[in-house]
Amino acid sequence: METSVFFFSQIYVNHKRVYPAYSNNDFQITDNGIEALLVIPAIGAQIMFSGLQFSIELPWSKFHGNTEGQCGTCDNNRKDDCRLPNGTIDSSCPDMAHHWRVNDSCPAPPPPPPPHTCPPETICKIISSKVFERCHEVLPYIPFVLGCEFDVCNIKNPSIGCASLQSYAQQCALNGVCIDWRSATDGVCDFECNAPLVYEACGPQVEPTCDLRYNNRFIKDETQFTALSSMLWEGCYCPEGTTLLDHESHTCLPSCDICFIPNGKWKQVNESWVSGCDLCTCQSEPNLSPTVICKQLPCPIEPPVTCDQVGQVTVTETVGCCTQDKCACDVTSCPSQKHSCPVGYSQETEMGVCCPKHTCVPNPVCVFNNTEYLPGNSVPMRYCENCVCSDKLENDGKLHAIGCEPIKCDTYCPQGFELQEIPGQCCGKCVQTSCVGVYSGNLTHTIPVNGIWTPPGNKCVKFECLKIGTQFITIEARTVCPLYNPQDCIPGTEVLAPDGCCYTCIRKCNVTKESTYLQHNGCTSSKKVDMSTCQGLCQTSSWFSSKTRMIERSCSCCQEINSSKKEVEMVCPDGSKFNYSYDYIELCGCLQSKCTTVEKAVIKKLRRRR
Template identity: 55%
Template sequence: MAHQWHVAEQNNSQCTPPPPEPTPTQPPGCNPPICHLIQSEVFESCHEIIPYEPFLVACIFDACSMDNVNIGCTSLQAYANACAQAGVCIEWRNYTNGQCNFTCEKPKVYKACGPQVEQTCNAWYNFKFIKTQNEFSVMGDIQLEGCYCPLGTSLMSSTSNYCIPSCDICTLPNGEWKEANETWVSNCQECVCDPYSLEIQCQPVACQHQPPLTCDQEGQVKVVETVDCCQMDKCECDVTRCSTSKITCPVGFETEATMGVCCPTYQCVPMDVCVFNNTEYQPGANVPEDKCKNCVCGDSVDTQTHLHIIECQPTECDTHCQQGYDHQAVPGQCCGKCVQTSCVVMLPDNTTHTIQPGSVWIPSGDKCLKYECVKIMDQLIPIEAKTVCPDFYPEDCVPGTEVISPDGCCPVCNSITKPCNVTKGKVYLDSNGCKSANEVEVTTCGGSCGTYAMYSLEANMMERSCTCCREVSTTKMEVEMICPDGSKFNHSYIHINKCGCQRTECVTPEATQVTRSRHRRR
């Protein structure tokens, strides 16, 4: 319709209306169910008073032509308002399945039919707009849907949203209210809503007498503050008055801070440790309290110091020593030690024999073997010396002369005369307990040489000629030696290549007694 109202401009021209838009056609087959609520029995009591057909056509047109699914509620609301103005109140929104709900701001509630002018607790307002017949009276006769105070409550004023159970109230300057006989404190005034005049009556707040207050804790200061409009003394904390010095705790104790009224207090509390020689030990740790005791930090706690107790057991010393060793005390130590005092020889039959240092022992079953106990560095080591007998051939002996050498080791005899020659054999060399890695060939010179003694007439004395079987040609040889400690070295020895008879000095132990005899001729 706006285009039908023309406004004259300064140049007296008129607005040119746009060409009319074509009337939208209703989609075929559109039949919104919410619109048929108008012609249902919900609005039946109003059908005879106000025809519903125009509203039904408008509802169908809007619902079928617009995208808003709730547009049909507008037509229903328009028909319900028309019915209400005609004096017929219709409760229709509960039949729309929530599609046309009406929400009110609390505490007000929805009413389908209510007065246009709601009665309030303001008597002047009620008298002028409700009870007095004037130009506003027609509004009081119309019942329309809207938000109203719940049953049993009244609207405090036309400009407020307070629904109160009683109108016996006093209104505060900020628009709030207090019930009759209600008391409160405001701006240090004790106020009450007078039930007779419904006016606010106030008087200064009465302050109670406060007993003397003492602030004697560390860090406390006395201040005056206003509490509930009354000045009162109060103790407050000033941390700048707290002491900054801390205590030093002994070993095994730690500093624990406890917060007092204002300042922390410090004290030494025991730790879960043992203390020995100004050293802390955790429970279960070894404590070197006594050399002759095994000491550990136990789990039990001393009732006086509250520290853990050191538990000790005597040290068990092993005094057993192997053969050849004796247990001896060691100065400065709890337990002694095994000290070697003799050599121990293991014999082929797995038996052992003890030899004192510096002595030699010859087994009874083998005269060719002897053992000597010598001290090398700080150790006593048995040295084995074995005599290797030269090859003995009884067929080379003068019968009846076979005997054992004086040391009881090797067989010897008077040999049948043989020329001087080299005799060979194989043995292991032994030197200071070190033995050759392999057998070596040893050689000897043996045999008879010409030796004689005769009287010389010319010299009037005995003439002697002595020769002996000895080496003529030799070679220096080397062999690798292995010692008991695993060390090795090379050892030189003499090998005889050739033997021969060589002259030597004839030694006469005593002067030969010469007995003269006279030979007579006959």
């Protein structure tokens, strides 16, 4: 079975939280852990709140015709209870309720869910059953049954009807009839109280506590609220045989013969304890709550104190809860003694009873020019000597001695560097004067500034040394030879380039023949003749020249080497004939030509296209 969801109230009066029972000159608030009841005698109002539901009881004599909205119209006519603000009557009170909203920032509630088929039997029947039979005579139950069935039929939650049963039980209690109804719901409407409190169907409106003053005020004393003090209703109470400690706690005690102490705990009657400097006892008082009686703890008798040392004075101090005399030192009464120690010494103070005694003891240091140096540290004592504070003591056995040795200079300089003297320093410094070229993996060669050097056996590599500011930069230039195959050369044209790096020759390129008719001034050859052209790829390359410090280019193209003159008979449209001579290429080769940059070549090509 599902268990109903309940809410616990937090009650504030003038923005300050109060713990019922609470009362002032205007109203009284009680809370049983399930419902909170507010009674205002001046207007006869009783307001009961339990989480998501509340009820307001108003006297007919004071509020006839003075209510509207969700409270309905106080005229004993239920037909106009669903009146809207404009005066018309709505057929549905749930729909009417949404028209009586307070103007605040809260979002509008969702519309009621569509109705669905009601179960054949619901807990709503308990209201009209014998469980509430004693209340039927004092309070009509039909409206509560209708409200219960409306909730159960529109909300798919069996426990939603518990609110209507609880509301009817509340009104029964206010009319003097307390009903134990939750046990008849087969667990659907069970209520669990916070331990150690337990549920009681019919308990007092104000539960007695161990605080007699509280009991007298809210239970025994006659007040304007006494008429309701005999009302019984459901709530959370201390188990049988125990009593609530006070109205702000959920502590249940087997006996109220206790005294409250400031830390929120309690002591039993006749129990004694020490609190600060007091011995306290919980004593019973006739017709009153037990009272805490405290007396100051006695102090022991101390023997007299004699303070006869230099700088001593007698003072009185508090130890625990008692005072006692003792000897203390007054440094202002010590003899004046100014004392300072030389460099390398520390002042050591030996305390007497009250006044100090000063002595100078040597520190484990060396001293030079009024400066202390720890053993192992360098001392700038002599030029071109390395002086160090040693672990040995001087002849007087006090301070540490300083040992000096000539500074040993390193005269080795790496390749490309020279040792040069530096004014004001004992040792020279290696200064770079040239570049170092590395070749064949690990071989090196010194290159002077602005000098160019070619490694032996490799004419295609050149090293140049440049000095830019204080930086020495070695530039390595490698000549990449164009592809060379003697078989591509015309025999006898193979030569080594002047730089001794690359081989070159006049490369072969093919003679291509094509038979065609010659055209000249509108005349055509009488027969096809063989026309020859040079076609083939020739080497072109670029490289950086360390000598000119520019990009060098080498370009060659396929050109004729040998050619001959041939003749052919030409026939004109008018029938005339004549002999025409033309050049016939016998042999082609790759010949050197002037290089043109790609950009210029492209520009020229574009111009030709235009």
